[in-house]
Amino acid sequence: MTGMDDTSEVRIEPTGVHPVVRRPVIEVEDVWKTYRTGSLEVDALRGVSCSIDTGEYVAIMGPSGSGKSTLMHILGCLDVPTSGTYRLAGDDVSTMVEEELAHVRNRRIGFVFQQFNLLSSLDAARNVELPLLYAGASRPERRRRAVEALERVGLGDRIDHRPGELSGGQQQRVAVARALVTDPDLILADEPTGNLDSVSARDVMALLDELHVSGRTIVLITHDADVADAAGRSLRIFDGQFAGADAPMAEAR
């Protein structure tokens, strides 16, 4: 827990101020994930290792069933590896308990899901405020930062619209704002354009590009090669292992 002390208070510095010094945000070493269904054991991940630096824009590609979703869940601390270690910004999260994982998800990771996952009963600003609510920020501060984040994704005029009153592209931009609002170490986007028409998809990809340019670390999971091209580096996963697993990072960098 020592490494987490510096993030235990709510960070309020403006978004986009990140150190230029590159250090790994993600360090994955020999991670296995085994699912058990009855007597049947399925290895979804079979010894995955990788390292992603601060400020990188990485796409993880693979067909369905390749294990890319499982990897994304582990990277997002939504699931824990069966074996192996995963360090997020220097802290080993593979040994953390539920409460600590919730804390890590809250402060260090911003999620963008394929299905947007906005709460339909809350307006855009309140949806963006949610992570700050669980971080314990005060109401005025939550509001201020949510509005800031929505302005950043170009939805400053939609703050009191509910998800039902927004287009798919706009909803995904609200989700991006929600991912940004806690100023996380990592933005994880799982097929962010999967449910969008091509115009909205381009819109959202441009937004991610912009965030990358301003210094964010972004990991994008997709099966679409065109989408993956936007990233600075692509990791291909197949049958639970990175393709060319011998030294995937060295060449790609």
Add this chain to the structure above:
Amino acid sequence: MNLVETFRTGLEAVVSHRMRSTLTVLGIMIGITAVILTVGLGEGAQQQVGSEISALGSNLLTVTPGSTTTSSGIRGGFGSASTLTVGDAAALTSKVVAPDVNAVAPATSSSESLVAGTSNWTTSVVGTDPSWLTVRGRSMTEGRFIVSHDVATRAEVVVLGATTAQELFGFRDPVGQSVDIAGQPMSVIGVLNTVGSSSSSSTVANPDDQAVVPLTTASALLFGGSSRNSVSQILIQATSSGTLSAAYQESDAELLSLHRITTTSGADFTITSEQQILSTATSVDRTLTVLLGGIAGISLLVGGIGVMNIMLVSVTERIREIGLRKALGATPRVIRRQFLVEASVLGTVGGVLGALLGIVGALVLPHLISNPITVSPVAAVGAIAIAIAIGIVFGVYPAGRAAKLPPIDALRSE
């Protein structure tokens, strides 16, 4: 996340899921209303019987012929034995023999047909003396009661209860009119006050429906019988409720010696106090309350199962929401607290609305069904507590389970 924020989040969820919240509240509300009304009906019946019995006269002892013992059944036999006489009653009026007795009224009664013009009405005709009015704790609304002179002269006069007068004469003034009792024309001299009567409880005869005649007139002209001096009961009023048992002892001893009986078990009469009647009647009504309470409990249980269903379904529906909240940093504890607030709010709102509806029902229903309903604060508070407990148990338990799911499983669920 502090308590105010937790409360606000829970409250928002209640408001935003209108249909679910309404159904849950409705389920709890109906259960609570049922409990309050059924328990209220039972208690109302108990109180009614109590007030009816006290209307019979206060600090009252009733002596009847014959006695029952556990070993040999009925002794002397009701009706057959005319063991009580006017003389017994006269002896008890002595302040030396029975200092704690305030008044004594011998009485004999029979069901007779009363005819006035074209109306006829069958009611209980009581033959007694002037002290009956004191002993029974009654008064006159009109005319006068029987006086000693009437008893001495076997006057052919009658005093009617309010209901009896109404049945025979409608809205005409009965005083001065003539009534035929068992074929004997009698003159109406007065009408008794109304004590309020029961339509529902059959435990006590209606005190507003009777006709009172002088004892001598009754035995000589109306009822006949072998002994003109025998009476069917002697009513004794103690000087106060504190002396009731002393009056009982004195009367018992005096009657035993008058009847030359040496053992208490050989008594040919029985003395009952109004408390005994009251306790019998109350125990009957208590059984009724338990029965109604049982029905209410079952309706609450059924309501609770309904609420449980709605809660379970709604938590299942919201597993994705729980998963999302967890992905965004909510700990299982925060999730459980949010659902605890939601469930308590639903339970409290349902309970309070149910209690209000129950109270309104208790005020309105007696006008429609003629049964009194007493709202018991204990039942109301207890029912609300149960409502909250139902909400919490059935709302928080499934939410607690959902909160424990790995966030990704929750997010994936459809």
